[in-house]
Amino acid sequence: MADPRGHRLLSGTLIAVLCLALGVALVTQVRRTRAGDALADQRPQDLVVLLDGLRQREAALHKEIAESEATLRRLRESGQGAGAALEEARRRATALGVLAGTVAAAGPGVRVEITDPRGRVGPETLLDALQELRAAGAEAVQVGPVRTGVDSAFSGSAGRVRLDGTDLSPPYVIVAVGDPPTLAQALNIPGGVVDSVERAGGGSRIAQSERVEIAALRPERSHKYARPAG
Amino acid sequence: MIGVIALAVGVVLGLWLDPTVPDWVQPYLPIAVVAALDAVFGGLRARLDEIFDAKVFVVSFVSNVLIAALIVLLGDELGVGGQLSTAVVVVFGIRIFGNASAIRRHLFKA
Numbered sequence: 051m052a053d054p055r056g057h058r059l060l061s062g063t064l065i066a067v068l069c070l071a072l073g074v075a076l077v078t079q080v081r082r083t084r085a086g087d088a089l090a091d092q093r094p095q096d097l098v099v100l101l102d103g104l105r106q107r108e109a110a111l112h113k114e115i116a117e118s119e120a121t122l123r124r125l126r127e128s129g130q131g132a133g134a135a136l137e138e139a140r141r142r143a144t145a146l147g148v149l150a151g152t153v154a155a156a157g158p159g160v161r162v163e164i165t166d167p168r169g170r171v172g173p174e175t176l177l178d179a180l181q182e183l184r185a186a187g188a189e190a191v192q193v194g195p196v197r198t199g200v201d202s203a204f205s206g207s208a209g210r211v212r213l214d215g216t217d218l219s220p221p222y223v224i225v226a227v228g229d230p231p232t233l234a235q236a237l238n239i240p241g242g243v244v245d246s247v248e249r250a251g252g253g254s255r256i257a258q259s260e261r262v263e264i265a266a267l268r269p270e271r272s273h274k275y276a277r278p279a280g
Numbered sequence: 281m282i283g284v285i286a287l288a289v290g291v292v293l294g295l296w297l298d299p300t301v302p303d304w305v306q307p308y309l310p311i312a313v314v315a316a317l318d319a320v321f322g323g324l325r326a327r328l329d330e331i332f333d334a335k336v337f338v339v340s341f342v343s344n345v346l347i348a349a350l351i352v353l354l355g356d357e358l359g360v361g362g363q364l365s366t367a368v369v370v371v372f373g374i375r376i377f378g379n380a381s382a383i384r385r386h387l388f389k390a
Contacts, residue, residue: 061334065323066286068341072316073290078299079309093361 148190151197151268155190159227159262160234166220168251169209175250176211177204179224179243186236188226190264194218197266208250220252230258283323307356308349311368315348316341318372321379328386348372 147153162179164171180198183191191198196213206212211222226233234256237243247254301309319341326332348368355364384390 058334061338062282064338065283065334068316068338069283069286069320070290070293072313072320073287073292074294074297074299075309075313075316077291077294078301079313081294081298082301082306082309093356095359096362 149200150270151190151199151266152270154263154265154267155227156261156263157189157227158230158260159188159225159258160230160237161257161259161262162224162226162237163255163257164220164222164224164247164252165254166209166222166247166250166252169220170250171211171220171222171247171252172208172250173204173206173211175243175246176213176218176222176224178246179237180204182236182239182243183224183226183228183233186228186232188228188233190227192225192264192266194223195266197264197268199268201271225262225264227262227264230260234258283320287320307361307365308352311348311352311365312345314369314372314376315344318375318379319344321376321383325379325382325386328383 144153148155164176164179176193180191180193180202193213194216196202196216196218198213202214204211204213205215206217209220211218237254237256244254244256319337322340323332323337326336351368352361352365355361358364
């Protein structure tokens, strides 16, 4: 105090030191805050609240994950189910197409040739042949150029047989897909088709084959009134 | 003037050295910085009022920092540290604003 110059120097130094310390502290604090190390100097109560919030959020997210996984699983299963159903539907459509005559068919079967030199083989004999073949399990049948279907009808008279409005001319060729021995046997039974043809003065030749092809198609019918029920 | 230079040097030093803060200081550092800022603004105002006294400045600086730290310490011990910290910051904030407006009046006459 006695020396004003020394006093001034001392106070100047003190001020400088304090301001220096403030600068360092300021920068340090700003840096620490920027670094995001904010949790370190939080109070326990605040930390508990934070932790609680985080736990709740975690639980909610876990629940969401579980729900999403369940949805994913359900969708996958339904996707697989839909694929299987589609496959089954395609398979059935093809099978029904063979039955309805809208798709070509090939497989083991028989080829029957009925000759009629005297013109006395009538539509009922051919119908008989078709019935017998069907009864024996023929899955697809073609008579002459006509594929037979559920609504096929023979008409006309002996020597001028018509099938579904198409004129047939002897020799009548019937191709059927099915078990060849069974089909041949069905035609050969006593009093059956072969006998009827012989009585009418015609001849028949049955050839069993491991592969016959039925290429003729029936036009697809569109139903005007009937709709699937149930 | 010397204070402003020292402050700038301190900022540069802090950037350069990047000191780590000891754990026990960590809760008090922000409050101490705010308190010290209040003292600096007060000093600046006094200088512009031409009533600046180095002794007053040094004492107010040190006591501001110590009392602020003490209040926070007490608050922590009583379990109201967060609220007291807020109170200290609010009070110092108001004071800094007051000093800043006085400085502004001096500098811009407005």
